[in-house]
Amino acid sequence: MLFKRILLIISIFFLSMSIFCELSSNVDLTVGGGYSFYRDIDSPINPGNILEIEEWDLKFPLRNITNLYWDNIFSLTLNHEMYLGIIEDFHFVQYTNYQLFKLNELYISSSFGTSFFNIVLGKLAPEFGVGYIRKSQSYFKRLTDDYSKWMVNTQLIKDSFFLEFYYAPFRDFIPDDYTKKESLEKCNDIIGFSSNSYLGDFYWQIVGFYDEDFFTGLSFSSEIIVGLLLYSDITFTNKHWIDRIIGDGLDLKLEKLEKPYMDIMFGINYTPSFLNWSFYFETRYNQDGLTTSEMSDFSDKLLKIDNLNNLYPGFGLPFYGSLADRLPFNSLSLLSFALHSESFDYIKGFLKIKNTTFFSIPAGFMNQLTLEIPLFDNIKINGSWSHITDLGEYKYFLYRDSLKFSIKYNIYK
């Protein structure tokens, strides 16, 4: 209780101080998303139209508003060597993108020589499961309610070198009444670390955590010649995610395996000197990927869910590779390939084009073409067309064809 009051007072202090301090506020708001139609009434997730989805669904569902980012960083420089700050919505567990937690972070930073030492106290809130319920809560509510828990993070920074250790009390993350109600198992507390630096021109990152089980990840990248970047991620863990249907949604749960498995991704990023285009090729082998029969079982489970808002089981869970924001792999498949190209500058000043082709075993092909047109500099119109060429017999994709439009309005100070 005392902690809550202290944090509340500090938060109000920083909010008021932010008027006088440097303030960065970034809003990316998609005001209309998920406008889609179905070409085929026998859509993969809805064979025979058992969910009674209209063939040409021309609704403009506001419930599909997505991609609302609100990142605030308030910082106050006490003197030249001491900093206080608070960050909202910091992405904590970087390596496991599907294990997203919201972190309201209070940090104290101190320098000695050319090094910096951060001590971070944060309040964590889960993104999955109970996290969905809490999304609508206010900032202060999230900071002070019983769902969120304190964590401690220490960081050492010197030039390109970074080292951090953290302790996150996940065990009591989800309250007992919720776990009993939804038959969820509790997580364990986590002790983790992360470090990154360079060996010559070779970038490396190592992350890991222990919570009675282990997770270790290594990431490498190097620009071997100008314009050609090689990168790779390798992870080992003895846990894997399994899906379970809870109520009208799908939840994911970590399950312990007898043997650890490997997940490896390798990518190439090339930009020719004569083109303002970048090309990516990535391939990924997931030793724990679903086999043909497992994929069919999963597909059957999905068919029982009658509420699939924001759920894209085929491609919905982004891989934790270094370019995850660009290439969301089919994380369920054993083997995946992706070819992606994009103009990284606006063509003729007004058009940005991206095209991504996926091929997954045993999933199939998908191609997605995205056009982005900026209006009035801070308004962007996005249109994307996804087309799945071949699903085989696995009916676990939400759309065969989809056409989406969104308008993004950005305020940035």
Added chain:
Amino acid sequence: MKKNYYITIFLLLTNILFSQDQDLLKVDSYRMVEPSGFSFDFHLEEESKTKKSEYTMRVYVKDNSSNYAICKYLKPDKMKGRVILVDRKNFWYLDRGMKTPIRINSRQMLFGQASAGDITRIIFSDYYSLTSTTNEGEQLRLELKSIPKKGAVYSSIVLYVESGTYKPVFAECYAKSGKLLKNIEYTGFGIYKGNEVLTEMIISDADGRSVSRVSLLNFSSDKLDDRYFNKSQISRIP
């Protein structure tokens, strides 16, 4: 006798190399504003047959090594909020809505005709070695060769500077194949804290298809804290 001969040769070579380094440092003095770090606005107007555009970014240089720099896009609004970290020869990119930065190759940060290197690698002596100096009347012709594995943008540069002052006048930038890629004309200089610094240059394609006018404005000793010049920290830049 033979020993003295080697010593003489060594001293001669050292003297030549040292003086050449000194020459390059004199040229760099027009671009390195404050050794302890500084910031400036990099404003670019690009003009080609098909389009005309303007960009502005705030560049924070960590220290006199120029190994570390952070570029924050200010204009146009559609790019506002982007941050590029230059960590020696490595580039990390963070855009709005992204939680963690991704690594990009050095060609992916184009800023009109100016490459990332043109913007952030402002010190010749860090990336190039001086191979020859020729006196051409009022100007000196300096031939620079890229230092291997330093991440220099161009393979070689022929740089013309004023005799005596070493103020840069004109540069021809070449690819490894020997092909002329860009011409840079140094057109404007200003005074900052009593020192003369470069404030304007014109970068043009070798084929003349597009021309970029670069202005370096609002020099300031304001700098970002050293801790932000780390890939793990750029998302926290206020």
